Amino acid sequence: MTGTTTHxxxxxxxxxxxxxHDPDVALDWSESLVPxxxxxxxxxxxxxxxxxxxxxxxxxxxxxxxxxQSADCLLYDAHDPDERYSVPxxxxxxxxxxxxxxxxLMSNEGHPLMTVVANEIDRxxxxxxxxxxxxxxxxxxxxxxxxxxxxxxxxxxAGRHGLGARDIVSNLNWxxxxxVEADGALGIVDGMSxxxxxxxxxxxxxxxxxxxxxxxxxxxxxxxxxxxxRMIVVQP
Numbered sequence: 001m002t003g004t005t006t007h008x009x010x011x012x013x014x015x016x017x018x019x020x021h022d023p024d025v026a027l028d029w030s031e032s033l034v035p036x037x038x039x040x041x042x043x044x045x046x047x048x049x050x051x052x053x054x055x056x057x058x059x060x061x062x063x064x065x066x067x068x069q070s071a072d073c074l075l076y077d078a079h080d081p082d083e084r085y086s087v088p089x090x091x092x093x094x095x096x097x098x099x100x101x102x103x104x105l106m107s108n109e110g111h112p113l114m115t116v117v118a119n120e121i122d123r124x125x126x127x128x129x130x131x132x133x134x135x136x137x138x139x140x141x142x143x144x145x146x147x148x149x150x151x152x153x154x155x156x157x158a159g160r161h162g163l164g165a166r167d168i169v170s171n172l173n174w175x176x177x178x179x180v181e182a183d184g185a186l187g188i189v190d191g192m193s194x195x196x197x198x199x200x201x202x203x204x205x206x207x208x209x210x211x212x213x214x215x216x217x218x219x220x221x222x223x224x225x226x227x228x229x230r231m232i233v234v235q236p
Contacts, residue, residue: 021046021225027065028196029230033118034059036234046226047148047215049157052233053078054203059117059234061200062174062211066227068191070176070214072130072150074158074169075105075113078206081163083107087126087170097180098123099172105201108169113207118200121175121192128178128186130154130171131216153212161208174199176214191223 032038039058043065044050054060062071075085089106091097099105101119104112116124131149154168175193178186213229 021066021227025066025225025227026195027227028063028067029065030063030196030198032059032061032232032234033120033198033200034061034202034234034236036236038232038234040231040233042231044211044213044229044231046213046228047153048213049153049211050213050229050231051157051161051208051210052231054114054207054209054233055235056203056205057235059200059202059236060114060209061198061230061232061234063230063232064175064193064197064227065195065230066223066225067195067197068175068177068193068223069227069229070191070216071174071229072154072212072214073172073174074154074210075107075172076161076163076167076208076210077107077113078208081161081167081208083109083111084167084169085113085172090126097127099126100124104204105172112204114201114203116199117202118198120197120199123192124199125173125176125178126171127180128173128176130168130173130212131214148215150212150214150216153215154210157210157212161210173214 077083086106086108089110093106094103100123101116103116105114107113130151158167177191
């Protein structure tokens, strides 16, 4: 397509390196879930953050390269970041606790930011939150206080766009399995994904997408094996 620029590069972590997957773990880089002209194609290293502006009408495919790797995600209006993804607005609009194909990801002002247009696993999570040094210490003991979490990734990556701690709000967790039990209790259990599984989200306006390739190694959200992600933006 004339005038379309394709970017391909590997982002490395801006935070201390920790445990990652064994060399023999099967990886499936897959392709875009929606056909179109490739605008951006990035490989995100284990533990690393990533961000990009996805223009209105473009579709971002997130590939779970190693399987059961949580991709924590924040969304902002690219022109007014005070308008950002809202968990309560999204769940209230659809009347369901899970994110599935067709879910409209709403802003804190009640406007659509992105729509899930394709999804290869049964459900996605948006109520489990993001890990942090503080929550790791509380849940798993003080020996984990030096393990960075998704909040640290968010702070590092959002800072590149002039955002700070006040802008880190409730997030999406692509490929993370957080079942809601009959009594309302939440769990973080073995994932439902697999190498090469994908989710595709269409931008309804220009959206800044910030992702943390989750470094959590204290619960099953990453299958105790942090693996890469692939981020593909296409113009259908």
